[in-house]
Amino acid sequence: MDKKALSERDICTKLITPALERVGWDIQTQVREEVSFTNGRIIVRGRMHTRGKRRRADYVLSFQKNQPIAVIEAKDNKHGLGDGMQQALAYSDALDVPFVFSSNGDGFLFHDRTGLGRQTETVLSLDDFPSPEALWDRYCQHKGIGPTARPVVEQPFYDDGRGRTPRYYQTVAINRTVEAVARGQDRILLVMATGTGKTFTAFQIIWRLWKAKQKKRILFLADRNILVDQTKNNDFKPFGQAMTKVTNRTVDPSYEIYLSLYQAVTGSEEEKNIYKQFSPDFFDLVVIDECHRGSAAVDSAWRAILEYFSSATHIGLTATPKETKEVSNIDYFGEPVYTYSLKQGIEDGFLAPYKVVRVDIDRDLQGWRPSKGQVDKHGELIEDRIYNQKDFDKQLVLEKRTALVARRVTEFLENSDPYQKTIVFCEDIDHAERMRQALVNMNPKRIAENRKYVMRITGDENEGKAELDNFINPEARYPVIATTSKLMTTGVDAQTCKLIVLDQRIQSMTEFKQIIGRGTRINDDYHKHWFTILDFKKATELFADPDFDGEPVKVYEPKGDDASIVPDDETADDMHPDAGEPADGVAEAEGGYEIEPGETWQTDDPFTGAGLAGDENAGKRVKYVVDDVEVSVVAERVQYLGPDGKLITESLRDYTRKKVKEQFASLDDFLRRWQDAERKQAILEELEENGVFWEDLARDLGDKLGDEPDPFDVICHIAFDRPPLTRRERAEQVRKRDIFNRYEGQARQVLESLVDKYADAGIAPIEDPKVLTLAPFSEIGAPMELVQAFGGKPGYTRAVHELEEALYQSGS
Incomplete structure (x- = not known):
């Protein structure tokens, strides 16, 4: 056999696969070839999109199905034995496998990441490839999985028979969690970006532990009723008759899987503590969805559930772990066993990328001061001071500012797609209602088509809340625009939301991440592949914060028993305090902040420190309304998401010049590559993957290059100052x-x-x-x-x- 004449695929078929079979690898169940494990980053082309290259491993080897332990990267025989090793190591980082091989058909270079071998890299002949049992034994030794834990770890995933299998990062999250539980770890934290399938991941974890009889009675806690129902009817459906939903009535101890709303099992009155109908050791596993919310605080009523069932294993799931000096997920659960970030999700093509349109308003930047003795439209004497962005819509309403924001949102929709689902985040309920009115007045034609074109969806208004399901339903055209305050910040699976409007001053990184997460879901059937953030209050400056996509870091500082645990920058919806009476339906605090059904208010307003109970005037804030102050847009700029996951803050032209010159040292170098290329489009696609936005660039250059510039001319002109021609x-x-x-x-x-x-x-x-x-x-x-x-x-x-x-x- 002339190996040099064989293609890479021939090397796999004629040499590598037979070598695996000879030592006992089952080609049907343990060996997968040409495994594409990412979707390819979405690259936006004007209103169209394409996908970047998928990451693809030549071989992924698993001892049990969906439990990968090794990768092999193959090359043709013109390459050296180890030429594929660095590529294979990169794949092993993503897939979390410790055994890495490269081959050119002559043998294997084996890289052992466990540290258990005599040396890290070893050359093996084609007949010396390790057997499945040999690698699995070493894997278990590396992971600290003893004989009693092996049956748990070896329990297979749930297979629905329709081909739905966990994505690679879900597989890593599931396996790390199951292994941690099998080893006896009792507090576990999983951090996965919004839209990456936390509930499906939780189901697979619970399924394997339940089927292995490692955990027999399980409690799954969520903080929104819609989340509990979605979980029960969708991802958790295979549990069937073994599963029930806990209500505020007497509990039935005959089930094995219990799903519950936090609020359904807590309350300030003893008889409302339904969870105490269970014995403290009834559950041996408690899974807490969105664990950054109420249960993160040490003295919350929600934490009381976890303390009551403290003998159980607790697994916390969140996209946004809360780490402040007052509240800490890591302090309770420990460091995350796995983190899958928004940046990684976008890079892999599982989450939608975004662009930011930043709009600066003159009064926001310059501030506004009333004249002496000036009263507002209701006759209230306006306190004499300078009002700026942090005051607008909280303490001072400029009606013409609201109209300007509504006009700009309407213009954006009319210039793109007037029926794209849009969420407008406002400061409070009052602001959300005023914004609804302004948007209604800006869209008479759309409102005439259907009055529900714009709806306020907030916790205090039943008709608006009733439209939430229609808003998140891709098949329902209306409502198109939802104005909200806090209700839609988390737990809203708005798969087709293409526009997020920020007219809310956001100081909490947790809240900001949750809001951005409303747009990151992809829906191929409804052509949702990216989204736009229209920012009126500088909220997107938080993208530049290292904490936005960094690993969570514990900064918790435990206080004494009488210390306040309420951080200054958190919102009422994110705190779920436990003092006071439970809300009847949905209540609203002073200033219009929402609380969910079953939630309660603490006695102090977190914003003013004033009491909310007992004194009908306590904590009252006057909100001035001014209708005769002119406002205007002083600056508007578009920021794009670069291939490194960061917003491009320089001009598109400067960014393009830099990217082109990274790949082509000179004009001659570029011209030579261009003329030699079999397909010119391949060069353009390569530049696209590195973040060159052709359509936006051509639009940005406008008159200079005419309406029909060729990307060739765009490159020559921008990067090398050559005069352009049109097509x-x-x-x-x-x-x-x-x-x-x-x-x-x-x-x-x-x-x-x-x-x-x-x-x-x-x-x-x-x-x-x-x-x-x-x-x-x-x-x-x-x-x-x-x-x-x-x-x-x-x-x-x-x-x-x-x-x-x-x-x-x-x-x-």
Whole structure:
């Protein structure tokens, strides 16, 4: 066998796979080949999108299904034995596997990340590949999994028979958690970005522990009724008759899986503590969804449930672990066993990328001061001081500012898609209602079509809350715009939300992450692949904070028993305090902050320190309303998400110049690569993956390059200061030179039509053979007939390359 003549795929089929079979690897159940484990980052092209390259491992080996322990990267025999090792190690980082192999068909280079071997890297012959049992024994030794824990770890995932399997990061999260429980760890924290499937991950963890009889009675706690119902009816459905939902009535101890709303099992009155109908050791596993909320605080009523069932294993799930000096998830659960961030989710293509439109309003930047003795529209004397952004819509309402924001939101929708689901986050309920009115007045045509085009969805208003399901339902067109305060910050699975409007001053990183998470879900069926953040209050400056996508860091400082645990920058909806009476339905504190059904208010307003109970005037704040102050937009700027997961803060032109010069040292270098490329589009796609936004760039350059610049000219002009030509100018110069005179009949017609196609749509269509199936080519002849007019496929390909050379000869 001449190995040098074999392709990489041949090396796999003829040499690597047989080597695995010889030592006992089951090709059907333990070996997966060409495993694409990411979706490819979404790259936005104007209103269209494409996907970047998926990460793909040549082999992933598992002892049990969905429990990967090794990767193999294959190369053809022209490469060295270890040429694929660094690539394989990168895959092993993502897949969390300790055994890494590379091969060119001569043997294997084995990299052992456990530290248990005599040396880290060893050369093995084709016959010396380790057996499944040998690698699994070493894996268990590395992970500290003893004989009694092995049956738990080896318990398979739930298989629905329809091919739904955990994504790679969910697999890592599930396996690390199950292994931690099997080893006896009793407090576990999982951090996974919003939209990455925390509930499905939790189900698989519980399923494996339950089926292995490691955990027999399980309590799953969530903080929104809709989340409990969604969980029961969707991801947890396979538990069937073993599962029940806890209500405020007498509990039935005959079930094994219990789902409960926190508020359903807590209360200030003893008889409302339904959970005490269970014995303290009834549950051996408690899973806490959104554990950054009420249970994070040491002296909350919600924490009391966890303390009551303290003998059980507790697993906390959150996208946004809370780490302040007063409240800490890490202090309770320990360091996360696994973190999957928003940045990683976007890079992998599982979460939607975003762009930010930052709008600065003059009064927000300059402030406003009333004249002496000035009263507001209701006759209230306005306190004489300078009011700025932190006061607007909390203590001072500028009605024309509200109208300006509503107008800008309407303009954005009308210029893109007036029916894209939109959430407008406001300071409080009063602000949300005023914003609803302003948006109604800005959209008379849409309101005439359906009065529910704009709805206020807040905790105090039943009709608005009743529309929440319709808002998050992709099939329901209305409501389109939801104005809200806190109700939609978390737990709202708005899969098709394409616009998030921030007219709320956000100081809490936890809250900011949760709000951004409303837009990160992808829905292919409804063409939701990215979203826009329209920011009026500088909230998106938090993207620049290292904490936005960094690992959670514990900064907790325990206080004495009488110390306040309420952080200054947290919102009432995020605290769930335990003093006072439970809310009847949904109540509203002074200033319009929402509380959910079953939640309670503490006696002190967290914003003013004034009492909310006992004294009807205590904590009352006057909100001035001014209707005659002019406001205007002084600056507006678009910021794009770069391939490194950070917002591009420099101009698009400067960013593009930098990215191009990172890949091409000089104009000659670029021209050489361009002319030598089999497909010019491949170079453009490579630049796209590195964050060059062609459509936005062409729009940004505007008049300078005309309406139809070729990306070739954009690069030459921006990066190397060459004068640009439009596509039509390039096409016209080709026509004038009559380079097709040696072609006749159908062949000449095809080439002339390709020039027209280039002038209309650019280089990509003429490089795609499928273009011959479209008009006007389909009117000239059938695709095979047209190719034969050039003497066959090689002749057609050669003619297209000649055309490209001619197109780029002028001005290059």
